Structure formats: C-alpha cells, structure tokens
Amino acid sequence: MGTTTVQTSATSLHRLPAPLPLRQQADVRDRWLTQRVLDLLPDLMDRAGIDLWIVVGREYNEDPVLPTMLPATWLSARRRTILVLHRSDDGVCPMAVSRYPVGQFVAAWDADEFPGASPEQSQWAAVRRIVEQADPRAVGVDVSATFALADGLSHTEHRLLTEALGPYAERMVPAEQLAVRWLETRLPEEIDAMHGLNALAHRVIAEAYSPAVIQVGTTTALDVAWWIRQRFHDLGVEPWFQPTVGLQRAGCPLADERGTVLPGVPYDAVVQPGDLVHCDVGLTSLGLKTDTQRNGYVLRPGETAPPAGLVAAMAVGNRMQDLTTAAFAVGRTGNEVLAAARAAAAAEGIAGDVYSHPVGFHGHAAGPTIGMWDAQDGIPGTGDHPLHPDTVYALELCVRVPVAEWDGQLVRMALEQGIAFTDRGVEYLDGRQTDLLLIPSS
Structure with a gap:
C-alpha cells in the first residue's frame, strides 16, 4: 500500500522566486478560484452528496471557508456575506447574497426587491427564494465537531438560516467532508x-x-x-x-x-x-x-x-x-x-x-x-x-x-x-x- 517518492531538483524545475507584486498575486488567486469552482467543486459536491452549499460569514467573524472563496481584493467579509453554490447538470453556479458584488459570484439579491422588509429580512428572504427554486436534496452547512475549519457557521447565523429556510431546514446537513475536501x-x-x-x-x-x-x-x-x-x-x-x-x-x-x-x-x-x-x-x-x-x-x-x-x-x-x-x-x-x-x-x-x-x-x-x-x-x-x-x-x-x-x-x-x-x-x-x-x- 506504500507510495513512491519523487525527488525533484528545485533548480531545474522551479527557479528561486521573488514574491509577485500584490496586483499580480490577486490576478493569480482569482484565476485559481474560478478554476477551483469550475473544475474541482462539481466532483467534490457529488462525492459529498450535497447539491446546495451555503457559506455564511459576518465581517470580522468569517467562516474559515469563506476567505478561500472571496475575490483577492476582499480581505474579509463585508457586513453579512452569504455565498450559495448550487450543483446542477451544468456544473456549479456560484451565487452571492451580499450587499456588494462578490467577484465571479452571480449577484442574487437586490436589497429593495422585498418591499417593507428590513435589509436583514430581505437578505434571508433571497436565500429562501434560491433554495425554493433549486429544491435541493441536501443543503450543506459548515458545522463539524471534528474539524474546526469546517465548523464556521456561527450560532446566530445557524439560527437565522434555519428560520429563513422554514421547511427546507430539514434538508440541512453538515458539509464537513465537502468543506475539508475543498480546503485540502x-x-x-x-x-x-x-x-x-x-x-x-x-x-x-x-x-x-x-x-x-x-x-x-x-x-x-x-x-x-x-x-x-x-x-x-x-x-x-x-x-x-x-x-x-x-x-x-x-x-x-x-x-x-x-x-x-x-x-x-x-x-x-x-x-x-x-x-x-x-x-x-x-x-x-x-x-x-x-x-x-x-x-x-x-x-x-x-x-x-x-x-x-x-x-x-x-x-x-x-x-x-x-x-x-x-x-x-x-x-x-x-x-x-x-x-x-x-x-x-x-x-x-x-x-x-x-x-x-x-x-x-x-x-x-x-x-x-x-x-x-x-x-x-x-x-x-x-x-x-x-x-x-x-x-x-x-x-x-x-x-x-x-x-x-x-x-x-x-x-x-x-x-x-x-x-x-x-x-x-x-x-x-x-x-x-x-x-x-x-x-x-x-
């Protein structure tokens, strides 16, 4: 069951680097993020049996998964940032229920589209609408007793999400394996x-x-x-x-x-x-x-x-x-x-x-x-x-x-x-x- 060890010469394959300027780093990171969502995430979601993944974080209290999905110019969440990743026959559709545009994620909320609702109520109503339209079998959320990095959904956000989803909350499942596989x-x-x-x-x-x-x-x-x-x-x-x-x-x-x-x-x-x-x-x-x-x-x-x-x-x-x-x-x-x-x-x-x-x-x-x-x-x-x-x-x-x-x-x-x-x-x-x-x- 053992494996082989590949010895490589750093001088022949990888020149000693100087760090890239920050603007170039941002371009690289954003390109990687697009590639990860397109090429890695569909298979990871299939293997985890999750067809809708919701990642939620508030400014200065981010889910550890959240920064790995944000554009490089986002150094933290802004207000409440909700990312929804829907697995469909066409791949994974990344959506953002956020007050501000989130890079490559499709904007899925207009704060004025629910008359009479507060901004918070409107945001959660947008999440509920997405879930109703997707009608997923399993809604993955980041809760885990084993991996701290997969346990980023805070108590308050868990409560608000559960309330917002209503009967769909019964379809919420731990996304532990999906989060770990995404991160690793x-x-x-x-x-x-x-x-x-x-x-x-x-x-x-x-x-x-x-x-x-x-x-x-x-x-x-x-x-x-x-x-x-x-x-x-x-x-x-x-x-x-x-x-x-x-x-x-x-x-x-x-x-x-x-x-x-x-x-x-x-x-x-x-x-x-x-x-x-x-x-x-x-x-x-x-x-x-x-x-x-x-x-x-x-x-x-x-x-x-x-x-x-x-x-x-x-x-x-x-x-x-x-x-x-x-x-x-x-x-x-x-x-x-x-x-x-x-x-x-x-x-x-x-x-x-x-x-x-x-x-x-x-x-x-x-x-x-x-x-x-x-x-x-x-x-x-x-x-x-x-x-x-x-x-x-x-x-x-x-x-x-x-x-x-x-x-x-x-x-x-x-x-x-x-x-x-x-x-x-x-x-x-x-x-x-x-x-x-x-x-x-x-």
Whole structure:
C-alpha cells in the first residue's frame, strides 16, 4: 500500500522566486478560484452528496471557508456575506447574497426587491427564494465537531438560516467532508506555486544561517528568529506564526529522553561554536502557507565538517521521512499512516515521533492529521480522515540519536518539509534537507 517518492531538483524545475507584486498575486488567486469552482467543486459536491452549499460569514467573524472563496481584493467579509453554490447538470453556479458584488459570484439579491422588509429580512428572504427554486436534496452547512475549519457557521447565523429556510431546514446537513475536501485539494498550479514558496523559505533560512546574520559569540538564537520574521516582511510575505530558532549543545542534554520539553539551551542564548541550530518558520503568499524546519551546524575553529554523529542523526531523520512517506496511500487514514510509519521505524530501531499535518490555505490545515508530538497513538476524528491525491502536507517528525562526539548525549533531530501527494506519489517541495547547513565561526 506504500507510495513512491519523487525527488525533484528545485533548480531545474522551479527557479528561486521573488514574491509577485500584490496586483499580480490577486490576478493569480482569482484565476485559481474560478478554476477551483469550475473544475474541482462539481466532483467534490457529488462525492459529498450535497447539491446546495451555503457559506455564511459576518465581517470580522468569517467562516474559515469563506476567505478561500472571496475575490483577492476582499480581505474579509463585508457586513453579512452569504455565498450559495448550487450543483446542477451544468456544473456549479456560484451565487452571492451580499450587499456588494462578490467577484465571479452571480449577484442574487437586490436589497429593495422585498418591499417593507428590513435589509436583514430581505437578505434571508433571497436565500429562501434560491433554495425554493433549486429544491435541493441536501443543503450543506459548515458545522463539524471534528474539524474546526469546517465548523464556521456561527450560532446566530445557524439560527437565522434555519428560520429563513422554514421547511427546507430539514434538508440541512453538515458539509464537513465537502468543506475539508475543498480546503485540502490543490490545483496543479497551486502545487507548482508551493514549490516556489518553499524555495523562498529555504532561501531565507540559508541566509539566516550565514555570517551575514549570525556572528558567532554575539548573535542570539532569538536575534535570528526576529531576523527571519523581518526578512519575510521586507520581501513582501508574512509569517503565519512567530519564527523560532533553538540550539542544542554538547553538555546541555535534552530535558528528557523524548525531547518533549525543549532542550536546555535558552532561546535567547548566544550562538556558540559546536551548536546545532534549528529553526521552524512558515510564510504566507498567494493565499497559501508553508511550514519548514531546517538544521545547521556551527563549525568549531579548524573544523570543515560536522561531527560524524550529527551527520548520522540527519541521515536517521531522512530515513524516518522515507518510512513515513512510504506509508502514504490513497484511502489510508492519517492514523493508519502514523501506525505504519512508527512500526517501520521500531523495526529498524529508530527512536522518533511523527506529527505531520496538511498545509495549504491554512498552516495547520484541514485534512488527515498524522500524529501529534504528544499523541503518538493516533488522533480520533481528524486522524481518521483518509488521504486523497492532490494534497499538500508538512512532513514533520523528529528522531533521537546519541552522538558519540557529545559523549553519547541524545540529539533531537527535528525535520519539517513540504511535500505534495499526487497520483505520481510523494514529491518534496523544492527538495528536502539531507545535509546540515554549515555556519562558520569566524
């Protein structure tokens, strides 16, 4: 049931990018949205058994699905924004019951068309009219006890929608699977763009792990973290979480053998020769997210390469990646992938944890959870979601390896790398790290 791993060269297939100007980004995102509605949504709605999907959000309290359907120039909902997607024999008709035009969505409400009604009453009356005309078998609404990203219909909006639909409210069903599949499924063009975004993240990390940023003996790990955040901002992209940079050092062992508590070197410690430097960063551009961890080694005076033990630890981490991606298969759940990867690692004597997750419109995105650092026996609910092709993940994991040059001290080699899962197998986005980045000490 395993899958193949497709190794690609970022330099031959995807040039290192500069972020697109915002106006060009908007054009790209709007083109993608049209393509997603036309090419992806009909099949997704059919598979979910939903022929009318209603997505509702109020300004500053948006359903997480809503921003993924809005034009790029809409940075949030406006007043109450109601999107209605009707599956018919001709495809999907996207309609907007909104005070303002919503991009490619067909305007389906005039606030003056219901004399004597308040604007709110008129808006809900328009929704009722659409539902009556469509006469759907199932009206999907975004409620879910499992996936937060599919649970965006607020209590008040649920009540008002139920009242507006009257007898048709009996046809309301959770759109959980439809919402998750919409959020997790990537166009080929989106996957290609994510190669470029991961290349950008890798480039910034390489800059951060250089003498231009790290003056060994002076610069702190916290300085490097803030440099990365500032660098993203200066490049025209933003992080979706605060970057972190941590150090491991001979003589400062992990707090416990699992490394569940961070190593004993403070975040504001000064970078010293012989340190293992680790970062965790994620950027946002084109409406998509990345999530990346990379490791570097600060050369001691006279060294030209890392200690063999650290090189071996990286190789063990790569092997753990191989065992995890080998467990990827369409239809397998996240929990099944986790169990298979951990069993394979145990058979090879590898001590490690897997805590991978989907990434796309959101950083910790909708789709199958493949372990959490503090839940290695599986996650009920989100871990039971099956893998589908044309999805993207942050392959996140760690291994714990004793390093002879550090008197047998355990090193926690943590890796996180974007991967795409398609009919061709698993593809590393801009390639994965197999060698420690080297940081000169002088």
